[in-house]
Amino acid sequence: MSDTPRAPHGRSSASPSPVDRPRDRLLLDDDDDDMDYVPAESGEEAESLMDELDDGDFHDAEESLSNVSLEFTTIAAPDDDDDAEDDDDNEDDDDVVGPNGRSIYITREQIMQLLGHAGLRRIFADHASGRRAALDDDDDSETDNTGYGGVGARSRRGRGRKAFEKVPSDAGRKLMASGTFGANDRPEDPYLRRKKLAYRLMRRELGLGCVGRQKLSSNLISQSLIPSSKADTIIHYDARCYSGQFSNDGNFFFSCAQDFKVRMYDTSNPYKWKYYKTVEYPYGQWTITDASLSPDNKFLAYSSIRSIVCLAPTDPGDNSEPHLLDFSNTGTRGRRGFHAYPYFGIWSLRFSGDGREIVAGTGDRSVYVYDIERGQSILRIPGHDDDVNAVCYGDPNSPHILYSGSDDTTLKVWDRRSMGDGREAGVFLGHTEGLTYVDSKGDGRYVLSNGKDQTAKLWDLRNMMSAREADKIDINQYTTGFEYRTNSYDESDYRPHPHDRSLVTFRGHSVLKTLIRCHFSPPGSTDSRYVYSGSYDGSVYVWNLDATLAGKVDVLKATRNSRPRDADLLAETYDFIGRNGGTWQTCVRDASWHPNAPVIAATSWNGWGTSLGTCTVHTWNDGMEEDEGDPAMGQRVNAQLEHDPELYGSPEGGRRGTSIFSRRMRSRRIDDD
Known part of the structure; x- marks a missing residue:
């Protein structure tokens, strides 16, 4: 399901959220109202905390008495012993x-x-917990099926935050220790256990240690360089920015905006970008939904909510019109031009590793594979029950394995070599709401997904469920049909999926309003140590593989009030009137980590009422808020990377623009009457 403001359809409108049912509101625990959940900052801190709690029983401090222990025992006595x-x-x-x-x-x-110190509090706490346990026992005696649909249904599984997965994750820690996701320090002695960055750099420059230890030291250095919130450059657009990615070699970056334009930049020097060119999608609908760069960086494919994909050359000297690829053309009928095929929209697309094919996820619940040389779709897989929001190849060296994520809450695996019956090779169940994005690690084994249940999940291809097993499960039984475009997510509605096959679940970010994306961090600049995601709250969340929070890039803080209000511009933008009061808001829809440098580029809905867009460039700067370089950190430029004095106007002066905007809207209403 896209982020286009349209009426809900399908099962989303058929079953209301449990929070809307009066009886269900009575069944929610009081402690489920805590909305301040934040993942643990690091696995080491969480482990040390647990070790402290497990060291021994708690004892209150005593004054004037020592070696005295009190034990209170309640004994039921006969009535005649009352006196x-x-x-x-x-x-x-x-x-x-x-x-x-x-x-x-x-x-x-x-x-x-x-x-007097804490004893009474402990007694009262024990009494209250015992009473809650008794109530929970009473709840367990009631009839329950799933905990999802049905008025008055009760779940024997935990609910709300109590049902969240353990952090740090044991499975994630095993992955971190395996070496598949980054290196682990093996100190020669306790003195060298936690080396400073400068010390590691000195050892690398001096060539100290064996070859293996030198390589390990270099990997550990790259892992520690997580970009900071302070932006080096803020690129402002006059339309919402939907996505942006670096090329595989890091020499190229593109960003897609709601004005149906894709801007391209030369990022061979990741700290000094250069404007390349702009291409446009003709006759687009609502926005550009996705874009993908060919492996050789020569062509860019980009889509809208139509069955046509534009294929444009990236050469700045080539100003030819984009070539149109009609995904609805399966070779069974003649082609009839651009306006003839508005049958479905395309939400996601990816180039194959050899650049010959493009896979697309569409609004007709299908996955399409388009052969560029033949000029037609060579495969259509109608394998989902709702929109296919995300697709990708499992391995850049092979076009056979495909992943697809859908609003039907499933992540499916397709093997094109064994599709005689048109069935998927396997299914991943675990998300309780629709999926917004899917990303492959590129090794044919691990895949990452983002979901409207406010989680990102890591999967292992070896743990997938067979199609025969999945057929026995009613997936609609485990979802509330949450409408993420208009509602906020209530954590008390969450129920863990009983058939969850994911390895690690990541939490803390907000997946609302739009199809927010998540990614694996690149092997070059981070040694594949992290996963990261955009968020509706205006940040980029970076997690360790054990689900602890490794870092956070606060784009909202870096960009707040970075351009003045423009009454003429805001009058033509969406979602400004009456929804959020025209305050400065940020929704990070996509982020991309440079493959060779500690740089993150975040593309966002950003501005007064999230009505405009930005691409912010964040680098590792060791926590510094300012530097002596030129230009200074936080420079504001337009889409062509040119200095624009209007971007430095006073935000307070925008109040005048807002009043002009309000007067214009009032006059329009009078004219309409």
Whole structure:
């Protein structure tokens, strides 16, 4: 399902969210209202915290008393012993059995002194937790099927934040230790356990250690260079920016905007970009949905919500019109021109590793494979029950394995060598809402997905479910049909999928309003150590493989008020009137990590009411907010990378523009009346 503002359809409108049902609201736990969930900052900190908790039982500090332990036991006494108990209560002293079996006499004042620190709180907490446990036992006795649909349905599995996966993830830690996702430090002695960056650089320059240790040191250096929030450059667009990616060699970058233009930049020097050229999609619908660069960087394919893909040369000296690829042409009928095939929209597309084919995910619930030389689609896979929002190849060296993610909550694996029956090779279940993006590590084994259930998930091809197993499961039983374009996600609605086959689940980001993307970090600049994702809250989240947060690039903070309001421009933009009050907001829809340098380029809906767009360039700067370089950090440029004085106007002056805009809208309403 796209982010186009259209009426919900399919099962999304058939089943309301459980939060809308009165009885379900009564069934939500009080502690499910906590919306401030943040992943652990690092696996080491979380582990040390758990070690501290496991060291031993908690003991309150004692004053004036030592080696005294109190044990309270509640005994059910007969009714006729009430008077005797009352008499005992009038005693001034109580006796406690000491460690040697000898009675120790202490006064009530001493008992209250012991309990005055935290003892009473612990007693009350234990009593309350016991009462909650009893209520949970009562809940478990009720009839339950899935915990998803059905008024009054109860789940025996955890719900809300209590049901979130463990962080740090054990499976993720094993992957980190395996060497598949980055290097791990093996210190020669405890003194060298945590080397400073400068120390590692010195050892590398001096060539100290064996060849293997030198390579390890270089990998550890690259892993530690996560870009900072402070932007080196802010590229402003007069339309929302939907996606942007570096080429595989890092020499090229493109960004797609809602004005149906794709801008290309020379990034051979990642710290000094140069404007290349702009190509346009003719007769596009709503926006450019996706783009993909050919492996040799000579052609760019880009799509809109139509069945036509434009193929344009990237040579700045070639100003020819883009070549049109009609994905609805399967060779069964003649071609009839550009306007003849508006049957479906294309949400995602990718070049094959050899550059001969393009795979596309479409709005007709199908995956298409287009052969560029033959000029037609050679394969159509109608394998999903809803829009196919994301597709990719499993291995750049082979066109046989395909991945597709859909609004039907499934991630499917297709092997073109064994599709005689038209069935998928396997299925990944685990997301409880639709998928927004799919990215392959490129090794034919690991794949990453982003979902509207506010999670990103890592999958292993060896753990996929067979098509025969998946046929026995009703996938609609485990989803609420969450409408992510108009609602905020309520964590109390979350129920873990009982058939989840994912290795690691990543949380903390926000997947709302649009198809937000996630990626594996590149092997060159990060040693494949991380996964990262955009977010509706205006940040790029970077996770370790154990689901702990490794870093966060705050694009909202870096760009807030970085251009003044323009009444004429805002009057023609979408989502400004009445939705968010025209405040500065940022939604990071896509991000790309440079393959050879510690640089992240984030493409966003950004501006007053998220009505415009930016591409921000973030580099590793060791936490510095300013530098002595020229130009200064935070420079603002237009889409052609030119200095624009209007971008440096006072944001406060925008109040006048807003009042002009309001007067114009009022006059329009009067004219309409």
